Amino acid sequence: MKTRLILCLLAAATAASAEEALDIAKLSLPFIKEKGLAWIEDRQCASCHQIPSMLWSLNSALKAGLITESPEVVKWTPWAADWRHWNQTKDKDGVDKVSAGNIDTMVFLLLGSSDPAPAWAADFRAQLLKNQQPDGSWKAGGQLPLGKRPPREIHEVTTMWTLLALKPTADDPVRKRAEDYLAKAQPGQSTEWHAARLLLKPDDAALREALLAFQHEDGGWGWLTNEPGDAFGTGLALYALAKSGLPADHDSRKKAVAFLKSTQRPDGSWPVPSTRARDKNRINKTATYWGTAWAVIGLLEEPAVTGVSAAR
Template identity: 25%
Template structure:
């Protein structure tokens, strides 16, 4: 864990309020530890407010507005930051407390409802693995919540294809949350790993084995997120850093001149989604804030945060998943801000 030993002088400079398509590198000054902590605290406030508002108005446990903030808040609390514990506990219970609550969240199908005739009705609702991974970050779960995670695992097994993969509907994708079949598979595998221990049904362990084999055999891609997920899965499974070093080196080589990382879109500049993801997985692999590349990534996030605690983003997709510009930017903003909070909290735990 990195603490205060990386202190450096700082005078907060101006930075673009959102990623742009410009090419010129920006000069970003180093952030003081106190300013990093303040960035995390602002992010916590934003995530709690934004997630609560979405759940109250949309009544949907979307990947970006429920699981991702819950995960970020859980990790921030474990790093010493103050969060609204009641919000975290109540929201987790409202989504995972029972099978009925899972169905009410609109991410778990109700057997009493007529079958979904659309092609995506055959697939797995990706809100389920996101919610399961987020719940795994919680230090304690109730018995009802644990049972819900088992239901999610069984649904994952039920929707698995014979080759070990899960259907991916390219026309319905929502990058970067659902960027590709391989990034989706990584999330599903992480969710299934939590419920495929020695005492789990053989069907779950077999499904997990097939899924890992499918992902290992999948054609390598140049997606930034695929590299991130490879390191994330390796770190979570306890692989030594040496086993992940090639991918780590590829991620480090992708760092931009401004200190951030960008999604795999050539004309996009650095953003909080890619930068937060990268910092978080590198921290899991043992990198600390003393490392120059990590310090520069932290500086980028501190300088680019908006006053409300979020990190403004631009869209990568329209509602049908094709490239374009969506008018609703709160989903990508909330997801990116969650990743940024995850990365910063891990690398800069709250000091006494």
């Protein structure tokens, strides 16, 4: 009887935590829609970060049952998947040149798309395979190379995300070249590096513990592991940890949800410092949007009911 009572209490606490995560994410959706659509109207460009992260977060909300329909996903997914909307040059440079400079755009549209796979998925994967470098890597494009982390780490992260996007279709030589490239990597400075590494090997307990070790006392992760917690780093960590089997009642997840609740603005967003080196950690709109979308993605990725149960 006592054991049953404890299990019931744990189940109730887990359910309450899950509801809290849904409530936090729901508050963010109007911001994500409004600022995403404003970007499209102002820039007429999908970008590697803005519209793919809008669509991924809205698809996550649909999957979680937080919303039952999304006109934005229906209307803007085909628009964002059209390579003519990836650069200001439109169709001047041709699909191959534009695709080569927008690896991350294709990758995040693939990873954030709904099931079944959209018609353009095969074309994207063909372009990704075509653009693997001789050393096995894929090169980051757009403004990503301007990030405040070592150049090699930037390309390692793009390579890891690309492998994840290709996972169902990549043949052995492609995967081996990429894995050989990544085998030479030093531990990254960004939470994103550690999250992507765990996503590639979700059953690796050492990688999971390495990511958990970067959580700050307040419950957050920084985009860079040595920086204060923010929504971007915390969302990435939550997503990867949920994918790796970290259960909903794990102390680390509960602390992260509490961190996001306490730092969320009334409009549903979170202030996030720029990821570009030249911005010197100033809060900016791009990082705030990107981080807010990732917080939603991380909050809505359903964690395991059982699995890694030992709290830190």
